[in-house]
Amino acid sequence: MLIRTASDVTTRDLPSDITTKSAYLNRRQWMQQSMALGLLGGVGQAWANPSIVAPGKLPALASKHTDIDGAMAADVPTAYTYASTYNNFYEFGTDKADPMRSAHTLKTKPWTLEIEGLVKKPLRLGLEEVMKLGAMEERIYRMRCVEGWSMVIPWIGFSLSALIKHADPLGSAKFVEFVTLADPKTMPFVGSRILEWPYVEGLRMDEAMHPLTLLTFGMYGEILPNQNGAPLRLTVPWKYGFKNAKSLVKIRFTEKQPATAWNKAAAQEYGFYSNVNPNVDHPRWSQATERRIGEDGLFNKKRKTLMFNGYESQVASLYSGMDLSKNF
Amino acid sequence: MHLQVGMNWRTLFVSPWAKPVVMFLMALPAVWLVYAAFNDLLGANPAEALTRSTGDWTLRALCLVLVITPLRVLTGTPALQRFRRILGVGTFIYACLHMLCYAWFDQGLDFNDIWRDILKRPFIWLGFSGLVCMLPMAATSFNAAIRYLGVKRWQMLHRLVYAVAVLAVLHFFWMRAGKNNFAEVAVYAAILGSLLGWRVRQALKSR
Secondary structure, eight states: OOSOOHHHHHTSOOOTTSOOHHHHHHHHHHHHHHHHHTSSOSSOGGGGSSOSSOOSOSOBOOOBOOOSTTOBOOSOOOOHHHHTTSOOOGGGOSSTTHHHHHGGGOOOSSOEEEEEESBSSOEEEEHHHHHTTSOOEEEEEEEEOTTSEEEEEEEEEEEHHHHHHHHOBOTTOOEEEEEEOOOTTTOTTBTBSSSOSSOEEEEEHHHHHSTTOEEEEEETTEEOOGGGTOSOEEEOTTBOGGGSOOSEEEEEEESSOOOOHHHHHOTTTOOSSOBOOTTSOBTTBOOSEEEETTTSOTTSOOEEOOGGGGTHHHHGGGGTTOOTTTOO | OHHHHHHHHHHHHHSTTHHHHHHHHHHHHHHHHHHHHHTTOSOSOHHHHHHHHHHHHHHHHHHHHHHHHHHHHHHTOGGGGGGHHHHHHHHHHHHHHHHHHIIIIITTTOHHHHHHHHHHOHHHHHHHHHHHHHHHHHHTOSHHHHHHHOHHHHHHHHTHHHHHHHHHHHHHHHHHHTTTOOHHHHHHHHHHHHHHHHHHHHHHHTO
8 A cells, every 4th residue: 555544654663762652751740850950940840840741642753863963953852832833834833832723623634745857767755654764863952943932743654865866856857856745625724925935945066965954754752743744844953943844845956046935035134154153143133142942941041053053064065165154 | 861870970980989999909919929829839940930920010000001091081070080199109019029130030130240230131120120210100009109290290200101111122122022022012012002092193183
């Protein structure tokens, strides 16, 4: 069967070294203890309540340990509750609670990913075929939104490079363009004038091939909830969150730099690269600091944003010799 | 009979309870926000929720304070005038809370950072200018100030509220401009624009 159902996903073999729910529970316990010690402080003792563990309503997605350098952030993961209720997914509305409320209409089965452009042979792959192109790994990444807040999310997926190798792009391919679903029937804001639809993102080939660039199918031990970009999305941890295109339908190899959604909407505010950079301000706010969702109390000072979101030692070489304030 | 009902409706405004009730209603959003902040009801990013809500309530209060005079004239209800001060001071308090949220949650109460941010970013500068325009009005919002300044001069001074309305809409517009998300901005601009437009027409008529 080409397209497998949810139950197929759950009954797949579980390697022994997946991150178990008890591991998350330990992290939660750690967090509660820190709260008790007043390390995290802030208004909300209540912040100890939102659970780090996924509620278990979605099928589990097995994964193994990763050996990729920098792929397991030591930060405390953000509560699942926050990661799944505070989302920017403009196809479903501009309020961060809109995706959680409206994305249930997204139909993720069957799902086809098209691979086209400068490749030897264009491909149309069912989701299950895509999922077999690499071994699922859990990666704990920091996620820094361009708006000045951040989360830490345990994603599940494999390096995009595995798919690119399978796609076998031509030597002339210099960029990868990511096209996301734009279905006006299920996505109420497709057609609004906020952005040009479909939402398009892009990476330079070397960025796309970087082992940290993750083709993502799950989070917190489960398949992705719709509001987080089910059934597959991109996660590039050293770039601002909007680079992580959700609900991918097409991957296109191009010679020219793709015209990306936010860059088309406001070129002076959002550049093609959009690497996390505390030294380059957004025109309307500073990018020097950020608020970690659920962890930094209301009255805590915001924490310092790290160059390349803390992935400098892994990715800085990609940009050597580039003026990052011009190529923001 | 019909007249009787109309009379009753207007007597509500002159009841000794009217002002405390309006004050209570004005305070409700702020009370709710404080309660919600302490009980973790503001979602994943309480700082953002507080900053945005206090900004929204400033705009709403500004609409209310500016609707008093047109409503009073158009419906012939002089008693409405009694609520203008409460609504005006309420608007100022929400603007102060909005500024406080920005200064505290966004800038960590670092006054050097705040000052630099205000000078550097037109969108922040516009909002801050709106607040500064409110200061002389807030400082003269008691009867002795009216007597001291004289009604004419006091009225001139309080026409600053029109500048506040323009600055507030521009501040909101600029904040949303990056996302081309103007639906809400258009609502406030239309309300405040027609309230200011009505005044311009009145002024032209009385020439």
